[in-house]
Amino acid sequence: MKAEIERLKKERNAVILAHNYTRGEVQDVADYTGDSLELARRATAVDADVIVFCGVYFMAETAAILNPGKTVLIPEPGAGCPMADMINAEQLRALKAAHPGAVAVCYVNSTAEVKAECDICVTSGNAERVMATIPRDREILFVPDRHLGSHISAKEGRDYVLWPGYCPTHAHLTLKMLEDARAAHPGAPVMVHPECPKQIRDAADVQLSTGGMCRFARESAADTILVGTETGILHRLRKENPGKTFIPVSDTLVCPNMKKTTLENLADALREMKTKVTVPADTASRARRAIEAMLAVG
Ligand code: 13P
Ligand code: SF4
Numbered sequence: 001m002k003a004e005i006e007r008l009k010k011e012r013n014a015v016i017l018a019h020n021y022t023r024g025e026v027q028d029v030a031d032y033t034g035d036s037l038e039l040a041r042r043a044t045a046v047d048a049d050v051i052v053f054c055g056v057y058f059m060a061e062t063a064a065i066l067n068p069g070k071t072v073l074i075p076e077p078g079a080g081c082p083m084a085d086m087i088n089a090e091q092l093r094a095l096k097a098a099h100p101g102a103v104a105v106c107y108v109n110s111t112a113e114v115k116a117e118c119d120i121c122v123t124s125g126n127a128e129r130v131m132a133t134i135p136r137d138r139e140i141l142f143v144p145d146r147h148l149g150s151h152i153s154a155k156e157g158r159d160y161v162l163w164p165g166y167c168p169t170h171a172h173l174t175l176k177m178l179e180d181a182r183a184a185h186p187g188a189p190v191m192v193h194p195e196c197p198k199q200i201r202d203a204a205d206v207q208l209s210t211g212g213m214c215r216f217a218r219e220s221a222a223d224t225i226l227v228g229t230e231t232g233i234l235h236r237l238r239k240e241n242p243g244k245t246f247i248p249v250s251d252t253l254v255c256p257n258m259k260k261t262t263l264e265n266l267a268d269a270l271r272e273m274k275t276k277v278t279v280p281a282d283t284a285s286r287a288r289r290a291i292e293a294m295l296a297v298g
Contacts, residue, residue: 001263005029008270014073015048016266017063020210021258024235026054026266033213033236036062036108036123041295043067052269053277054261056081061112065291066282075265077275081109081255083195085164086219087144089113090118095141099161102139105131106290107148109167113277114143116286121294124194125209127152130297151194151201169230169255170195177250178203181226185247191216192228192249204228217241230255 006029008188009016017039018030027033032042036059043051043063050071053060057078064072093116106118107127122130128205131152134140144151144165153160162273164237173196182190191203191213201207208216210233217225227234228249237246269275279287 001236001267002029005263005270007266008267012050012270012273013048014050014052014270015046016052016054017042018261019059019232019258020214020236021230021232021255022054022261023232025263027232027235027260029263029266030054030063035123035125035209037123037209038211039063040066040123040291044295046070049214050270050273052266054266055079056084056255056257057277057297058109058111060085062108062291064277065112065115065288068281068284071273072213073269073273073278074275074277075262076260077277079260081257083107083144083165083167084109084111084114087114087163089117092117092141095143095163099139099141100157102141102161103134104141104143105134105160106143107145108291108294110144112283112287114289116283118290119293122148122152122288123209124148125211126294126297127194130294131156131296145195147197147201148194149197150214151207165244166197167195167255169253171197172252173200173228173250175196175199175203175213178226178228181247181249184209185224185226187222188224188226188247189220190224190226190228190249193230196228200228211238214240217244217246229253230258232258 059076104118126298140160142160143163146162168206190207
């Protein structure tokens with residue numbers, strides 16, 4: 001299967017991008033594996049004609065918005081992000097109408113239509129840096145993740161209007177799971193994703209994007225690290241740090257949508273050039289402004 005994917009990749013002049021939560025075997029055939037910010041950046045620097053995006057739909061959509069001249073394929077178009085679907089453009093327009101003059105900020109885990117209504121995007125990897133560029137006297141609407149929003153709002157020491165969205169996968173993590181994992185591995189640092197609820201974030205040692213977790217794992221002197229995020233990242237952490245031990249805080253943290261890409265549908269995507277991810281031109285150009293405003297922050 002891997003050899004077939006390699007062959008098809010050359011034939012199509014394609015590049016494979018994969019999120020850190022995808023299946024290990026998919027990460028292994030990808031040209032690049034990363035977090036949402038790293039993948040969005042990488043998508044702007046692709047030389048190939050075709051990008052096959054292994055992850056969830058909004059990520060492939062972001063790649064398509066940033067690369068109007070390229071073909072972006074998603075092996076399984078049904079791989080959505082339930083959090084991204086917790087707000088639509090109409091709801092965001094109503095929120096903006098209730099808060100005239102506010103700056104509308106969206107987490108990249110949102111649809112193209114929602115991005116098109118926003119002033120700027122953030123990811124979990126750059127949210128603090130991006131929010132710091134917004135003048136302190138402006139009201140801020142933050143959608144859709146209330147947990148990432150409250151995390152950054154507390155760091156900044158200013159209030160945001162938070163949309164009540166959340167990630168159903170990270171919602172599985174309980175304080176008891178975290179405390180039990182700590183008790184079983186005393187002294188091991190705990191890293192969690194900022195999509196976790198506040199009590200979990202507060203109980204952890206660090207709150208990081210998945211790319212931030214990969215860096216922390218490399219740089220930390222600890223030989224055992226507890227991981228409070230989707231379990232797909234364990235593959236990469238273990239592969240890159242063979243001398244260290246990574247323990248999931250809970251092995252119930254599985255995003256079913258991230259698991260929908262398999263070697264089989266990835267090969268089919270390349271063979272049959274499906275499923276093409278397209279965004280209507282007007283929506284794409286408005287959404288691009290918000291994504292590029294974020295990427296310009298660096
Ligand atoms: P990262 O940008 O940290 O990889 O997060 C994406 C995501 O969907 C987390 O649930
Ligand atoms: Fe969406 Fe959560 Fe899955 Fe990330 S882990 S893609 S936020 S449902």
